[in-house]
Amino acid sequence: MPADTFQYARGRGLNIGLIAMGWPPDVGGVPSHTADLAREFIARGHQVYVLCLDTRGELEPLSTFDSDVDGVEVRRVAYAYGDHAKLADLMVHDGLRNVILGWMAETPCDLIHVHHVTGFGASALHAVHDVGQPLALTLHDYWLLDPRGQLFGSDGHARDANDLEGLTADIASSWKHLLPSGGGAAVGPLGETLTDDLAAVRAHREYALGALALPGLLVAPSEAARAVYESAGVQKGRIRVVENGVEAEDLAAEVARLRAAAPPRPADEPLRLGLFGTTLPSKGAAELAEAFVEADLPNLRLVIAGNRPSFHGDNSYVERLEALAAAHDSIELRPEYARSELAALLAEVDGVAAPSRWEEVYGLTVREARAAGLPVLVSDRGALPAVAEGGRAGLVVPADDRAAWVDALRRFAADDAARATWGSHESSxxxxxxxxxxxxxxxxxxxxxxTGIRPDLRRSEPDGGDAEPAAPSAPEQPAKRGFLGRLFGR
Incomplete structure (x- = not known):
């Protein structure tokens, strides 16, 4: 690529492209995270462009529409996952690859940061890389190692990343039709002929590892996530840990305001323990509810708020959770909540649990709880133990140990001093x-x-000094052309 492909001006900031599985008002950890990131980038003087999926199934497949969401130019592409005929189709999607190429041709991005390739497929990384566009990727879960996303087996236990036979069984339990034994075409992501189901999964993994070698910047939110990817074959040192951020001050202030405005709680009113977010089997909601029933705590209610999706078409886990709530008034199920409702949820509970049974990559809900000054009960999986800060902010409980969870719930309900100490611990x-x-x-x-060029993001001051990165009010500069326009003179 010629060194003058990118033309930077002092104070203009970067034009940053984000590719994500969704965008607000879509609900979920990745849309929330990327929206926070976009807001902060704009505050630092950058321009943000987004390409994401619209999975409602209401529009012509692969059609696109543009909108402005809080100053961010968002292009949504209609795609509802209905066209997979073989396992390789999860990795390679020519139609979505062409959408990405068209978006890059029109959009003035200096770099593309991909935040999830679900739907787009790993071929999205090739689409960006192969035209020479600077490429970053954040690994928000384990989708590139396990198409079910979380390395959580169909047997209800965490799956080792290198257990390809186990992964084959997991995939067969969810999408038998994508495997050769279930009628899926015996063709791999590169067009290679496959001999059996295990060969299809091996080809899937090899293509994923090849795609993971493409980004110039490969990011994981935690050391735990980096370790899992390195164990699966990603070169040691390739992944940079960049911990996600939480809007701690704003959230804490709003929770404090809501608590101050609420009427005093009656002395005989039970405590409340919250579990927030999706109730997939890997998150352990039903197991926590069962331990809660066994603990038999009249002074504690369990409040579970979040979406209750089927697990790749299997509703049995949700039905198990709903049956527990129907049989026990002390278990309250609430629907999926908007981000604007989070502070109100946190204001009414006395602690938050994350009983995850997979190697949790980050643990947003309990970090939000800590921002609000709440104690946490977390499992010992992935990045969760760090949130309890060695027992100073809560308890770490073995994920699959029912008796340990019963004991932890009883201590939470009975030990006022411990709850106060955990809640008051100042988390950084x-x-x-x-x-x-x-x-x-x-x-x-x-x-x-x-590119061989380092962008200069600082404005010159009258005295010859440099200011901080340009604010959004910096003088308007001539618009940059799209990437391919700059590359080929369009």
Whole structure:
């Protein structure tokens, strides 16, 4: 690529492209995270462009529509996952690849940061990389190692990343029709002929590892996630840990305001323990509810709020949870909540649990709880133990140990002093602003490595000094052309 492909001006900031599985008002951890990131980038003087999926199934497949969401140019592409005929189709989708190429041709991005390839497939990384665009990827879960996303087996236990026979059984339990034994075409992501189901899964993994070698910047939110990917074959040292940020101050202030405005709680009113977010089997909601029933605590209610989806078409886990709630008034199920409702949820509970049974990559809900000054009960999986800060902010409980969860619930309900100590512990939570600042520096390195030019983001001051990165009110500059336009003179 010629060194003058990218033309940077002092104070203009970067044009950052984000590819994600969804965008607000879509609900979920990744849409919330990327929206926070976009807001912080805009505050730092950058422009953000988004390409994401619209999975409602209401529009012509692969059609696109544009909108402005809080100052971010968002293009949504209609795609509802209904066209997979073989396992390789999860990895390679020519139609969506062409959508990405068209978006890049029209969009003035200096780099593309992919935040999830679900739906788009790993071929999305090839689409960006193969035209020479600087490429970053954040690994928000284990989808590239396990198409079910969480390395959580159909047997109800965490799956080792290198247990390909177990992964084959898991995939067969969810999408038998995608495997050769179930009628799926015996063709791999590169067009290679496959001999059996295990060969299909091996080809899937090899293609994924090849795609993971493409980004110039490969990011994981935690050491735990990095370790899992490295165990699966990603080169050691390739993954940079960049912890996600939480809007701790704003959230804490709103929760405090709501608590102050609420009427005093009657002395005989039970405590409330919250479990927030999706209730997939890997999250352990039903197991926590069963331990809660066994603990038999009249002074404690369990409040479970979040979406209750089927697990790849299997509703048995949700039905198990709903049956427990129907039989026990002390278990309250609430529907999926909007992000604007989070502070109100946190204001009414006395602690938050995350009983996850998979190797949790980050643990957003309990970090939000800590921002609100709440104690946490977390499992010992993935990045969750760090949130309890060695027992100073709550308890770490073995994920699959029912008796240990019963004991932890009883202590939470009975030990007022411990709850107060855990809640008052001052956690050093990383903010969204800190996250964006770190990524900004990594973006500059990425662009320089890719193009030979390091963008200069600082404005010249009258006295010859340099100011901080340009604010959104900086003088308007001539618009940059799309990537392919700059590359080929369009």
């Amino acid at each position: 939570l990383r903010t969204a602003s800190q996250m964006a600042a770190e990524l900004e520096g990594l973006y500059l390195d990425l662009v320089e490595e890719s």
